[in-house]
Every structure is written in C-alpha cells, then in structure tokens.
Amino acid sequence: MVSVAQVLQPVEADLEVLLGNLRNLIGAGHPLLQAAAEHLFQAGGKKLRPALVLMLARAVGGGQPPDQRQRRLAEITEMIHTASLVHDDLVDEASIRRGVATVHSLFNPRMAVLAGDFLFAQASWHLANLDNLKVVQLLSQVIMDLAEGEVRQGLNRYDSRQTMEDYLEKSYRKTASLMANSAQAVGVLAALPEHQLDSLYRFGRQLGMIFQVVDDCLDFTASDQQLGKPAASDLRAGYLTAPAIFALEEDPHLAERVERQFTEPGDLEAALTAVRQGSGLERTRALAYSFCQDAKAALAWLPASEEKAALLDLPDVVLRRLNEC
Amino acid sequence: MVSVAQVLQPVEADLEVLLGNLRNLIGAGHPLLQAAAEHLFQAGGKKLRPALVLMLARAVGGGQPPDQRQRRLAEITEMIHTASLVHDDLVDEASIRRGVATVHSLFNPRMAVLAGDFLFAQASWHLANLDNLKVVQLLSQVIMDLAEGEVRQGLNRYDSRQTMEDYLEKSYRKTASLMANSAQAVGVLAALPEHQLDSLYRFGRQLGMIFQVVDDCLDFTASDQQLGKPAASDLRAGYLTAPAIFALEEDPHLAERVERQFTEPGDLEAALTAVRQGSGLERTRALAYSFCQDAKAALAWLPASEEKAALLDLPDVVLRRLNEC
Numbered sequence: 029m030v031s032v033a034q035v036l037q038p039v040e041a042d043l044e045v046l047l048g049n050l051r052n053l054i055g056a057g058h059p060l061l062q063a064a065a066e067h068l069f070q071a072g073g074k075k076l077r078p079a080l081v082l083m084l085a086r087a088v089g090g091g092q093p094p095d096q097r098q099r100r101l102a103e104i105t106e107m108i109h110t111a112s113l114v115h116d117d118l119v120d121e122a123s124i125r126r127g128v129a130t131v132h133s134l135f136n137p138r139m140a141v142l143a144g145d146f147l148f149a150q151a152s153w154h155l156a157n158l159d160n161l162k163v164v165q166l167l168s169q170v171i172m173d174l175a176e177g178e179v180r181q182g183l184n185r186y187d188s189r190q191t192m193e194d195y196l197e198k199s200y201r202k203t204a205s206l207m208a209n210s211a212q213a214v215g216v217l218a219a220l221p222e223h224q225l226d227s228l229y230r231f232g233r234q235l236g237m238i239f240q241v242v243d244d245c246l247d248f249t250a251s252d253q254q255l256g257k258p259a260a261s262d263l264r265a266g267y268l269t270a271p272a273i274f275a276l277e278e279d280p281h282l283a284e285r286v287e288r289q290f291t292e293p294g295d296l297e298a299a300l301t302a303v304r305q306g307s308g309l310e311r312t313r314a315l316a317y318s319f320c321q322d323a324k325a326a327l328a329w330l331p332a333s334e335e336k337a338a339l340l341d342l343p344d345v346v347l348r349r350l351n352e353c
Numbered sequence: 354m355v356s357v358a359q360v361l362q363p364v365e366a367d368l369e370v371l372l373g374n375l376r377n378l379i380g381a382g383h384p385l386l387q388a389a390a391e392h393l394f395q396a397g398g399k400k401l402r403p404a405l406v407l408m409l410a411r412a413v414g415g416g417q418p419p420d421q422r423q424r425r426l427a428e429i430t431e432m433i434h435t436a437s438l439v440h441d442d443l444v445d446e447a448s449i450r451r452g453v454a455t456v457h458s459l460f461n462p463r464m465a466v467l468a469g470d471f472l473f474a475q476a477s478w479h480l481a482n483l484d485n486l487k488v489v490q491l492l493s494q495v496i497m498d499l500a501e502g503e504v505r506q507g508l509n510r511y512d513s514r515q516t517m518e519d520y521l522e523k524s525y526r527k528t529a530s531l532m533a534n535s536a537q538a539v540g541v542l543a544a545l546p547e548h549q550l551d552s553l554y555r556f557g558r559q560l561g562m563i564f565q566v567v568d569d570c571l572d573f574t575a576s577d578q579q580l581g582k583p584a585a586s587d588l589r590a591g592y593l594t595a596p597a598i599f600a601l602e603e604d605p606h607l608a609e610r611v612e613r614q615f616t617e618p619g620d621l622e623a624a625l626t627a628v629r630q631g632s633g634l635e636r637t638r639a640l641a642y643s644f645c646q647d648a649k650a651a652l653a654w655l656p657a658s659e660e661k662a663a664l665l666d667l668p669d670v671v672l673r674r675l676n677e678c
Contacts, residue, residue, distance in 0.1 A: 058504055115470055119463045138444045141466060142504055145440055145473075149493075149500035152477060156493035161486045168481035175474035179383055179467055 032074060035341045038334050039082040042094060043075050046082075046102055053103070053150060064131055064143040068110050077109050078102035080207055080235070080342075084214040084228065087335035097158055097217050104151050104158075104167065105210045111147035112174045114140050119178065120265065127256030162216045166209040177201030185266035188283035192273055196237070199244075204236025227326045231339070234323035238346050241316040244269035245350055248303055260300055264290070270315060272299075274308035313350060320347050354673065357399060360666045363659050364407040367419060368400050371407075371427055378428070378475060389456055389468040393435050402434050403427035405532055405560070405667075409539040409553065412660035422483055422542050429476050429483075429492065430535045436472035437499045439465050444503065445590065452581030487541050491534040502526030510591035513608035517598055521562070524569075529561025552651045556664070559648035563671050566641040569594035570675055573628055585625055589615070595640060597624075599633035638675060645672050 036043070047069055054065040085098035094102070116122075117130040118140045124130065132140035148171070155167050177198055184190050184198070200208075211232030215225040246255060247262045248271050262269055266289060268276075276282050279302040285295040303309065320343040330336045361368070372394055379390035410423035419427070441447075442455040443465045449455060457465035473496070480492050502523055509515050509523070525533075536557030540550045571580060572587045573596050587594055591614060593601070601607050604627040610620040628634065645668040655661045 059508065061504060115466055119466050121463075137462060138446075138507075141440055141444050141469075142500075142507065144466075145469075146500045146504060148470075148473060149497045152493040153497040156486070156490045159486065161481070161484065161489070164486070164489055165481045168477040172474045172478040175467075175471045179386060179471060182463075182467065183384065 030341055030345065032345055035338050035345050036074070036079050036083075038086060038338050039079050042082045042099070042102075043079060046075070046078050046099065046106070049099075049103055050106060053154075054107075054147065058146075061143055061146060064135060064139060067128075067131065067134065068114070068143070075106060076239070077105040077206060077210065080232065081105055081210050081214055083335050083339055083342075084211055084231075085218070087330055087333055087339060088215060088218045088220060088224075088228075090331070091333055091335070095217075097160075098214060100154055100158060101163070101210065101213055101217065104154050105206060107147045107151040107154075108167070108170060108174070109206060111144045111151065112178070114144040114147070116178060118144075119182070122257070122261075124257050158217075160216060163213045166213045166216070170206045170209045173201040173205035177205075181267060184268070186286055186289050188268070188276060188286040190268055190273065192270065195268070195270055195273055199237060199240040200233070203240040204233045207236035207239075208233035224329065227329065230326040231323050234319040234326065235343055235346065237319045238316050238323065238343055241270055241312055241319065242346055242349050245271060245309055245312050245316075248300070248309060249350075260296075263299060263303070264296060270312040271303045271308035274311045275299075275303040275306045278302070278306045278308070316347055316350070320344065355666055355670065357670055360663050360670050361399070361404050361408075363411060363663050364404050367407045367424070367427075368404060371400070371403050371424065371431070374424075374428055375431060378479075379432075379472065383471075386468055386471060389460060389464060392453075392456065392459060393439070393468070400431060401564070402430040402531060402535065405557065406430055406535050406539055408660050408664055408667075409536055409556075410543070412655055412658055412664060413540060413543045413545060413549075413553075415656070416658055416660070420542075422485075423539060425479055425483060426488070426535065426538055426542065429479050430531060432472045432476040432479075433492070433495060433499070434531060436469045436476065437503070439469040439472070441503060443469075444507070447582070447586075449582050483542075485542060488538045491538045491541070495531045495534045498526040498530035502530075506592060509593070511611055511614050513593070513601055513611040515593055515598065517595065520593070520595055520598055524562060524565040525558070528565040529558045532561035532564075533558035549654065552654065555651040556648050559644040559651065560668055560671065562644045563641050563648065563668055566595055566637055566644065567671055567674050570596060570634055570637050570641075573625070573634060574675075585621075588624060588628070589621060595637040596628045596633040599636045600624075600628040600631045603627070603631045603633070641672055641675070645669065 050069050051065055055062040081098065081102040082094050085094035086092070113125070114131050117125060118132045118137055122130055123133040131143055155164055158164070180198055181202065184194065208229045209232070212225050212229040215228045244262065247260060247269065250259060252259050263272055266286070268286065282299055282302050285292070285299050288295070290296040290299065323343045324340050327336065327339055330339070375394050376390055380387040406423065406427040407419050410419035411417070438450070439456050442450060443457045443462055447455055448458040455465070456468055480489055483489070505523055506527065509519065533554045534557070537550050537554040540553045569587065572585060572594065575584060577584050588597055591611070593611065607624055607627050610617070610624050613620070615621040615624065648668045649665050652661065652664055655664070
C-alpha cells in the first residue's frame with residue numbers, strides 16, 4: 029500500500045512553493061514574528077489541508093497546475109489551521125505538539141496571542157482579496173466553527189453526560205469544517221455546478237472526520253514517542269472522545285471517575301483500562317471505516333487522473349495510521 | 354458647548370438596541386462567554402465606533418433610521434474593537450481599563466484568548482454575510498491593520514529612534530483604520546459615489562487620529578482616577594507617543610533614559626518632566642487641532658440635518674477632553 033509521501037507526490041512541488049510563500053507572508057518585516065513563523069512552518073506536519081486543496085484543484089482542473097487563487101486558498105487554509113493551533117495550545121496549556129515545543133512554551137504566551145492573531149488577520153485579508161464572496165462566506169464559517177468548537181470543548185471538560193452526537197459536532201467544528209468548506213471553495217473557484225460542490229464538501233468533511241477519529245484512537249493506543257506528546261493526554265485533561273464515550277456506556281463506574289476529574293488514586297488507570305479493554309476502540313474504528321467509504325463515494329464523478337487516484341487513496345492512508353500504533 | 358451624551362443623542366436609542374444585540378450574539382448558549390460578554394459590553398466606554406457608523410448611516414440616508422445592514426455593520430465594528438482590546442490587554446499585561454478589571458485579570462488568560470477569538474470569528478462571519486465584497490475588503494483591512502499595529506508597537510518598545518511618522522502610522526493602524534474604513538463602508542452600503550466614499554473615509558480617519566492623539570496627551574496630563582488606569586503608563590511600558598517623540602528632539606538625555614528602559618533611579622521622573630515641561634504636549638495639541646479642521650471639512654458636502662450637526666460637533670467634543678484634565 030502507498031505511503032503518505034507517495035499519495036501527496038502530485039502536489040509535492042506545489043507544497044514547497046506554498047511553504048516558501050507562507051514564510052515570506054508571515055515573517056517579512058517582522059523580526060518578532062519571523063522566529064515564530066520559521067518555527068511554525070518547519071515544525072513537521074503533513075500540510076494535509078493545503079495538500080487537499082491543491083490536489084482537488086488539479087483534479088477538477090483537468091490536470092492543469094492550480095491557478096493563483098487556488099494556491100492562495102491553499103495558503104489561507106494553512107494560515108487558519110496554524111493560527112487556531114497556536115491559540116488552542118495556549119488555551120489547552122499544551123507544551124508540546126508533534127514532538128516540538130509549542131509557540132507559547134518556546135517563546136511566551138504574549139507571542140502566541142500575537143502570532144495567532146496575525147495569522148488570522150492575514151488569512152482574513154487574503155481571503156477578502158480572492159474577490160469571491162461565496163468563498164469568503166465558506167471560510168468565515170470555518171473560523172466561526174473553530175472558535176465555537178474550542179469554546180464548547182472547554183465547556184464540556186469532564187462532563188460524562190456528553191453524547192456521541194456532541195462529540196461528532198465538536199469534531200466537525202474543530203477539524204472537518206476546514207477541510208469540508210475549503211474543498212467546496214476549490215469547486216466554487218472552478219465554477220462547478222451545485223451538486224459537485226456538495227460532493228466536494230462531503231469528501232472534505234468525511235476526510236476531516238476520519239482524521240479526528242483516528243487521532244482520538246491513537247491517543248489511547250500509541251506511545252508518547254509515536255504521538256510526539258504524552259499518550260492519553262485527552263482523557264487526562266477531561267476531553268472525552270469517541271472511545272471514551274463508547275466506554276461510558278459499558279463501564280458503570282467510569283462516569284463517576286470522570287466527574288470527579290480522576291482525583292481518586294487509580295481513577296485514570298481504571299478509566300484507561302475501561303477504554304482499552306472494552307469495545308470502545310473497535311466501535312470507533314468502525315465509525316472511521318464508514319466515513320472512509322462515504323468519502324470515496326463522494327468523488328465517483330471526478331474524471332480519472334493521477335490526482336483522483338491520490339484523493340481516493342487519502343482516506344485509506346489516514347485510516348491506516350490506526351494499524352501502525 | 355455640547356456634551357458627549359448630547360452629541361450622541363440622535364443615535365442613543367440605536368445604541369441601546371445594539372448593546373442588547375451584542376450581548377445576545379456573544380453570550381447566547383455559552384455560559385463560559387456569557388460572563389465575559391456581560392463584563393465587556395457593560396464596562397462603560399462611549400461606543401464611539403458604532404455611534405459613528407449609525408450617525409453616518411442616518412446622515413447619508415436622509416434621516417431614515419439605519420437599515421439592518423448598517424446596524425449589523427455597527428455591531429461588527431464594536432466586536433472587532435472589543436476583540437482587539439481583550440487581546441491587547443493580555444499582550445500588554447494591562448490589568449485595568451477605564452477603571453474596570455480587564456478580562457484576563459478578572460477571569461484568566463485562557464478566557465481572554467477564547468473571548469477575543471470568538472468575537473473576531475463572530476465579526477468575520479457577520480461581515481461575510483453582509484453580502485457585500487467591498488465591505489468585507491474594507492473591514493478585513495482593519496483586522497490586518499490592528500494585528501500589524503500591535504506587532505509593530507511590540508517591536509518598537511523603548512526604541513528612541515522612532516519618528517513622528519512611525520507614530521502616526523501606528524496610530525492609524527491601531528485606532529484610525531477602524532473608524533476610517535467603517536465610515537467608508539457606511540457609504541458603500543448606501544451606494545454613494547467614489548468621491549463621497551473618500552470623504553467619509555477621511556472623516557473617520559481624522560476623527561480616529563484625534564482620538565488617539567488626545568488619549569496620548571491625557572496619559573501625561575490626567576490623573577490615575579481620570580484615566581481609570583495608572584497615569585503615564587504608556588511611557589513607563591516603553592510605548593513612545595507623540596508628546597514623548599517631540600520631547601526626544603528637545604532633551605539630549607531622554608534617548609539614553611528610554612534606551613536603558615528607565616532602569617536608573619530618577620529616569621522615569623526625569624523623562625516625565627521633559628515631556629511635561631517642554632513643548633511636546635503643545636505641539637501634540639496643535640496636531641490634534643489640524644486633524645479636527647480636516648475632519649470637519651471632509652463632511653461639507655452632506656445635506657444639513659440633526660445628524661450632520663452632531664457629526665461636526667464630534668471632533669470638537671473629542672478634542673475638548675484635552676482641557677478637562
């Protein structure tokens with residue numbers, strides 16, 4: 029089976045250009061931000077969001093390289109994503125991400141506020157200057173979803189009554205909305221008909237959901253080293269994800285442990301055991317598989333191309349991380 | 354001479370509606386943000402930015418009440434302004450503003466990041482849904498100017514080489530851009546011709562500059578109680594404003610004191626004396642007067658109305674604060 033690098037190969041050169049542009053846009057003339065920008069845009073990460081935009085742009089454009097506006101859209105998705113990471117890490121007090129120190133811990137909290145605001149502002153400005161009101165509306169919805177998702181996540185910490193529906197909605201807002209709406213925006217810029225826009229949205233949405241669900245499984249199954257951050261950090265911080273919500277249905281004692289915020293000795297260990305030995309992880313995997321089928325079906329109408337093949341591999345590649353940890 | 358309350362009388366009822374809308378938009382369904390929203394939108398303040406939008410909307414609309422889009426624009430200006438205050442106070446570590454505790458000091462820094470992001474996101478969403486691309490572009494420029502202004506202000510702390518031009522540019526970005534671009538946006542929504550849009554922009558810009566310049570004088574002349582925060586806090590924190598920049602031309606020792614960040618005994622006191630006893634304050638006042646003349650000239654073309662009279666009084670009322678402290 030193909031690797032992530034192989035899947036992204038059709039847009040590898042595009043992504044190199046994008047990285048250079050992002051560093052120039054953010055760092056230019058601002059020594060204060062230069063260091064943060066270098067740090068942010070070199071800190072690994074698959075650039076999955078801009079890669080999705082660029083790949084879709086090639087696939088709907090009959091193999092033509094993405095035009096200036098599609099490239100700018102790809103940059104905007106990465107700016108929005110990075111801005112929200114910088115602020116989320118600050119709000120969640122996370123000191124490490126993908127094995128690298130977060131901005132507020134490497135520099136300081138003031139810098140993290142400034143860098144995040146600056147990235148959001150740049151994204152807003154470039155977005156408005158794409159000169160397409162529909163695209164502005166799609167991406168402003170993403171910015172709203174990210175902020176709402178972060179607020180709700182904060183509200184629901186250690187709340188054992190939250191449902192799978194709450195979890196799916198939060199995951200949509202925090203992860204899938206950006207992929208869904210930017211995938212649709214690619215179609216808007218290419219002037220595609222409404223039903224094709226819907227299917228691009230659907231592909232982006234389900235890919236985003238797989239991504240989140242897989243991440244939430246890995247938090248329970250992977251090691252600190254594989255994750256680049258402490259394992260089980262979601263549960264520890266009171267963020268209940270799909271495996272934990274399924275486990276709450278099975279273990280009658282889990283709710284109390286959560287509600288008392290794992291303060292009694294052995295609470296966290298017992299909770300981890302409940303998740304790892306129950307059917308929660310298996311049921312979460314099944315959820316991811318169903319998103320995967322749905323994502324691939326959404327792109328059936330696309331004409332055959334190297335990029336279409338890569339897009340159809342993408343959900344599987346994301347899903348496969350489940351088996352690697 | 355008229356008071357601020359008298360000048361704002363034509364939009365008093367509009368501002369009441371706006372405050373209710375803002376509280377509902379921000380607080381609804383988010384207990385976490387409810388308290389912050391209540392705090393933010395009750396914490397005094399003249400609501401000068403939405404008042405300007407509403408007054409201009411009435412003046413260009415032949416006395417008709419502002420329509421839904423003009424009202425929404427007014428709300429957006431207040432959301433953007435409030436979001437930037439919340440984050441600026443956090444970045445500048447200010448614990449008090451207008452005599453009231455800032456969000457990060459009353460609640461905590463995480464809450465301030467969330468509340469500011471949420472307000473920016475709401476503003477972006479409502480802006481995109483005004484369905485006018487030109488207005489989106491004007492206001493996204495404001496968001497960019499605010500972020501750039503805050504970054505530059507951070508860069509230039511304790512830098513004695515900054516010029517009056519640097520100061521004016523920073524003041525434009527941090528204060529005047531919002532008033533200038535939202536004033537122009539009122540005209541765009543009313544479908545006014547280009548030369549009238551330019552004059553609305555000019556009025557908003559010069560009014561914003563007066564506002565900033567007056568604030569910067571008061572920092573040196575008013576008491577802690579009058580300011581609702583410690584006097585001379587700008588200079589102390591290394592933010593050089595017009596009076597200090599003029600004083601740097603006159604006092605050969607001031608630059609060293611600034612550069613060593615007022616660390617030697619008596620530095621800050623000597624710097625304050627240099628500003629207060631030199632011609633810096635007088636020259637700053639003259640600058641404000643010239644903005645005032647220019648602002649009023651910009652509105653000459655407006656047909657006579659109660660609202661036009663109020664708009665022409667506004668620069669004088671802002672300027673008069675200089676004589677009250």
